[in-house]
Amino acid sequence: MRFSINTLCLFPGYSLEQALEQMLPLGYDTFELWGLSPEQPRQIQDCLRKSGAHLSAFCPSFFILNDPARREEYLRSLQEALETAKRLACPGLITQVGQDTGAPRAAQHQSIVEGLRAAAPLLEQAGVTLLVEPLNDVKDHPGYYLTDSNEGFDIIRQVNSPNVRLLFDVYHQVHMGEDVLARIRDNLPLIGHFHVAGHPRRDDKLFENFDYDPVFRLIAESKVQAPVGLELFCPAEASLALLKRLGAYLD
Numbered sequence: 001m002r003f004s005i006n007t008l009c010l011f012p013g014y015s016l017e018q019a020l021e022q023m024l025p026l027g028y029d030t031f032e033l034w035g036l037s038p039e040q041p042r043q044i045q046d047c048l049r050k051s052g053a054h055l056s057a058f059c060p061s062f063f064i065l066n067d068p069a070r071r072e073e074y075l076r077s078l079q080e081a082l083e084t085a086k087r088l089a090c091p092g093l094i095t096q097v098g099q100d101t102g103a104p105r106a107a108q109h110q111s112i113v114e115g116l117r118a119a120a121p122l123l124e125q126a127g128v129t130l131l132v133e134p135l136n137d138v139k140d141h142p143g144y145y146l147t148d149s150n151e152g153f154d155i156i157r158q159v160n161s162p163n164v165r166l167l168f169d170v171y172h173q174v175h176m177g178e179d180v181l182a183r184i185r186d187n188l189p190l191i192g193h194f195h196v197a198g199h200p201r202r203d204d205k206l207f208e209n210f211d212y213d214p215v216f217r218l219i220a221e222s223k224v225q226a227p228v229g230l231e232l233f234c235p236a237e238a239s240l241a242l243l244k245r246l247g248a249y250l251d
Helices: 016-026 040-051 068-088 105-126 149-159 170-175 180-190 213-222 236-249
Strands: 003-006 030-032 054-058 092-095 129-132 164-169 191-196 228-230
Touching: 003 236, 016 030, 016 040, 016 236, 040 054, 040 068, 054 068, 068 092, 068 105, 092 191, 105 129, 105 149, 105 164, 129 149, 129 191, 149 164, 149 180, 164 170, 164 180, 170 180, 170 191, 180 191, 180 213
Parallel strands: 003 030, 003 228, 030 054, 054 092, 092 129, 129 164, 164 191, 191 228
Antiparallel strands: none
8 A cells, every 4th residue: 555645734844855854764755745836846856856756646726627617727727737747747636626606516517527528638648647536514625516425436437537536535525424435445446546634633543533444454455556645734743653653554
């Protein structure tokens, strides 16, 4: 199993170079980020070359897919992100779909499908996978449209592109009351990336209120290549302790 460390979360206040200096000796060479500022790609490129680390995913600058009037804006942002992904040899881009617009859900659902279908040729040509992320609307993202992973899986099936997959964030789907083990087991080929964080506070407590051990064992035994992103918030000292404990799950 391969973990992807969100260095901004796990090493707050650290530069990327400083975070990698902590991660690499423990066996973690893969990281992910949120959006990139214009000056970051060159800095990241230098860091990748020096460290041998890998960037697994980052976010384009624009996230609205459920409003067809915003589709061209979305596709422009995606094209810009794909150019950066090529420069950084990054195989994944993380996207959300937008706040509920108030339009009928069927119309919003169809807009997402059509937008992703329009994006698919760009992704396939670039060899990059777009990772569509459901979020919880009961704690962290009130008003967000896509909260049910089953609807997310339906969208992925309808788009029918190998370069469009679901980002299954266990933290969010536990908040939505889902049987996450069953959802993962039943849809593994449609999942391109995972996120995990302690429940309910999005911290480093991965084995307390919700025990991630069965999730990690399922992912490891399935031999899927999808990275498991650690997108949780804690001090760097706690992050290091967690990474040492998670070493037992590394390939």
